[in-house]
Amino acid sequence: MTPGSPLHRALRHRSFLIGGALSLLLIVTALVSLVWTPWPVTEIAMARKLQGPSAAHWLGTDHLGRDVLSRIMWGARNSIAVGLVAVTLGMAAGVALGLWAAARRGWADELISRMSDLVFAFPAVLTAILITTVFGPSATNAIIAIGIFNIPVFARVTRGAALSLWGREFIRAGLAIGKGPLRITFDHVLPNITSILIVQATIQFAVAILAEAGLSYLGLGMQPPLPSWGRMLNDAQTYMYDQPSLAIFPGLAIALSVLGLNLLGDGLRDILDPRLKVLRVG
Amino acid sequence: MLEFMLRRLFAALFTLVAASLVVFAVLEVLPGDPALVMLGMEAQPDTLAALRKELGLDQPLWVRYFAWIGDMATFDLGRSHAYKTDVATMLLNRLDVTLPLAVLAVSFAVCLGLPLGIMAAANHGKAGDYGVMMFSQAGIAVPNFWIGLLLVLVLSLGLRWFPAGGFPGWDKDFWGSLHALVLPVIALGLPEAAILARIARSAMLDTMREDYVRTARAKGVPERGVLFGHVLRNALIPIITIVGLFFAFQVGGAIIIESVFYLPGLGQLIYQSINNRDLVVIKDVVILLTVMVLAINLAIDMVYALIDPRPKIKA
Numbered sequence: 001m002t003p004g005s006p007l008h009r010a011l012r013h014r015s016f017l018i019g020g021a022l023s024l025l026l027i028v029t030a031l032v033s034l035v036w037t038p039w040p041v042t043e044i045a046m047a048r049k050l051q052g053p054s055a056a057h058w059l060g061t062d063h064l065g066r067d068v069l070s071r072i073m074w075g076a077r078n079s080i081a082v083g084l085v086a087v088t089l090g091m092a093a094g095v096a097l098g099l100w101a102a103a104r105r106g107w108a109d110e111l112i113s114r115m116s117d118l119v120f121a122f123p124a125v126l127t128a129i130l131i132t133t134v135f136g137p138s139a140t141n142a143i144i145a146i147g148i149f150n151i152p153v154f155a156r157v158t159r160g161a162a163l164s165l166w167g168r169e170f171i172r173a174g175l176a177i178g179k180g181p182l183r184i185t186f187d188h189v190l191p192n193i194t195s196i197l198i199v200q201a202t203i204q205f206a207v208a209i210l211a212e213a214g215l216s217y218l219g220l221g222m223q224p225p226l227p228s229w230g231r232m233l234n235d236a237q238t239y240m241y242d243q244p245s246l247a248i249f250p251g252l253a254i255a256l257s258v259l260g261l262n263l264l265g266d267g268l269r270d271i272l273d274p275r276l277k278v279l280r281v282g
Numbered sequence: 283m284l285e286f287m288l289r290r291l292f293a294a295l296f297t298l299v300a301a302s303l304v305v306f307a308v309l310e311v312l313p314g315d316p317a318l319v320m321l322g323m324e325a326q327p328d329t330l331a332a333l334r335k336e337l338g339l340d341q342p343l344w345v346r347y348f349a350w351i352g353d354m355a356t357f358d359l360g361r362s363h364a365y366k367t368d369v370a371t372m373l374l375n376r377l378d379v380t381l382p383l384a385v386l387a388v389s390f391a392v393c394l395g396l397p398l399g400i401m402a403a404a405n406h407g408k409a410g411d412y413g414v415m416m417f418s419q420a421g422i423a424v425p426n427f428w429i430g431l432l433l434v435l436v437l438s439l440g441l442r443w444f445p446a447g448g449f450p451g452w453d454k455d456f457w458g459s460l461h462a463l464v465l466p467v468i469a470l471g472l473p474e475a476a477i478l479a480r481i482a483r484s485a486m487l488d489t490m491r492e493d494y495v496r497t498a499r500a501k502g503v504p505e506r507g508v509l510f511g512h513v514l515r516n517a518l519i520p521i522i523t524i525v526g527l528f529f530a531f532q533v534g535g536a537i538i539i540e541s542v543f544y545l546p547g548l549g550q551l552i553y554q555s556i557n558n559r560d561l562v563v564i565k566d567v568v569i570l571l572t573v574m575v576l577a578i579n580l581a582i583d584m585v586y587a588l589i590d591p592r593p594k595i596k597a
Contacts, residue, residue, distance in 0.1 A: 117579075118297050118304070125534035126552075126568060130308050133556050133564055134319070206423070213425050214538050218553065237431060237542070241439050251428035259423035280477070
């Protein structure tokens with residue numbers, strides 16, 4: 001391994017390593033929950049309700065006697081699914097719009113910038129509320145709301161990065177040999193902005209997990225009896241006087257996941273290119 | 283300068299019109315029959331017909347849209363279907379809670395985050411810097427409603443220093459009301475302080491590399507003067523941007539935090555209006571909030587123009 005190579009730098013970068021480990025833990029937990037949880041996630045047993053951590057229930061039981069660890073593991077799956085789909089949707093639409101704005105300039109650019117302002121003027125929670133009012137609360141509608149919020153984030157980052165490329169010589173050379181704007185976008189612009197997109201996607205994943213937690217806390221996300229971290233905290237509020245641990249573990253799961261992804265994103269930026277301009281909203 | 287402001291004003295108006303069309307489309311056109319949404323599937327036909335008439339649903343779409351805009355422009359916000367009261371009065375009452383909450387939370391974030399960011403930049407690479415960065419990473423990762431729950435758990439249920447929720451009202455009990463806002467303000471402001479510390483630190487570090495800072499040091503300006511007179515002043519732009527954004531965040535934040543602490547504010551009103559399917563209230567509140575966010579953005583643009591020491595560049 002050559003000193004100074006990206007891999008070498010990655011293995012010496014503390015926040016990349018910590019963030020990577022926490023993100024890996026999140027993903028592994030979610031994958032394990034697909035095949036195994038200590039207890040069935042929706043099994044109600046009033047006889048053992050509101051227990052603290054024990055050998056049988058490592059993180060205790062909730063007000064219906066359900067195993068908290070199992071529900072947190074299932075919640076990891078929910079958070080990842082919502083985050084992944086929402087960020088992918090937002091990125092697909094946002095990158096396309098941003099590339100178009102940079103290639104066309106003029107009215108297309110202005111239109112997309114104004115649309116970004118419009119979405120930024122609407123907090124994600126409000127978008128979710130509008131959608132839920134009409135279609136009812138569900139995990140799908142939470143995904144749509146968070147996805148819509150992600151579009152202008154990616155559009156702005158892509159546009160900014162692409163615009164600075166369009167003035168460069170290798171692109172002018174491409175134009176000179178007769179390549180069209182579409183070819184140039186795919187041959188030269190897109191490959192040169194992948195670093196910033198990877199970093200931004202990691203950060204947005206963290207933002208999406210936080211947003212999903214907030215929406216499901218309000219009852220606008222995954223519907224019971226299936227668990228989500230935010231919903232677990234909402235339930236905990238009623239019973240935390242009797243069993244404080246209920247209010248601790250789901251929050252810790254959210255915080256560690258978001259921390260892990262943020263550290264990973266910061267680490268990736270340092271390793272790929274410390275000058276990348278990452279957008280932080282949310 | 284005037285042209286720049288006019289352009290921004292025009293852009294804000296465009297955004298507002300677009301937002302009103304989106305809200306109108308989502309709440310009035312998409313559901314098909316708003317009266318059915320509000321009353322539910324098992325509503326009596328004559329009640330439905332009465333509400334349709336009350337809402338003016340027998341009119342064509344464009345008449346309804348312009349009637350709504352006209353009403354908004356004259357502050358005639360209509361009557362809430364669920365609460366049977368005037369929406370405008372209700373909003374004003376709710377702002378009594380949400381406005382102080384938002385202003386106090388942002389002030390808290392600035393008073394905590396800005397000094398931390400300055401301290402971190404002044405001690406770049408030393409222990410103080412790492413401490414602030416760790417606080418910042420943790421603060422950004424922790425959801426505000428979880429901070430709220432933990433505060434209630436420890437300071438309300440445990441130590442009984444603060445009420446766990448509720449709001450007595452400013453006229454009835456001023457100090458009690460202020461007391462009731464302490465924990466919500468901390469819960470809302472702490473993550474923002476973390477974000478601000480981070481932004482302030484990196485803005486200061488960027489400015490410190492500038493030639494004029496080196497020049498100031500070289501000509502013997504004391505370190506304190508360099509830090510506050512030259513670095514902070516030029517680092518203010520990103521700091522003010524983020525503080526302005528915080529006010530917009532308060533809207534989303536208030537919905538959640540007011541739920542945690544059972545505060546009768548604007549956020550709770552929105553939340554309850556969804557459960558009541560009160561489209562009249564939701565429509566007006568969403569537009570009102572959009573106007574507030576846009577107004578703040580415009581104000582930030584004005585502040586930029588005032589404080590930016592560099593020559594003006596066309597927008």
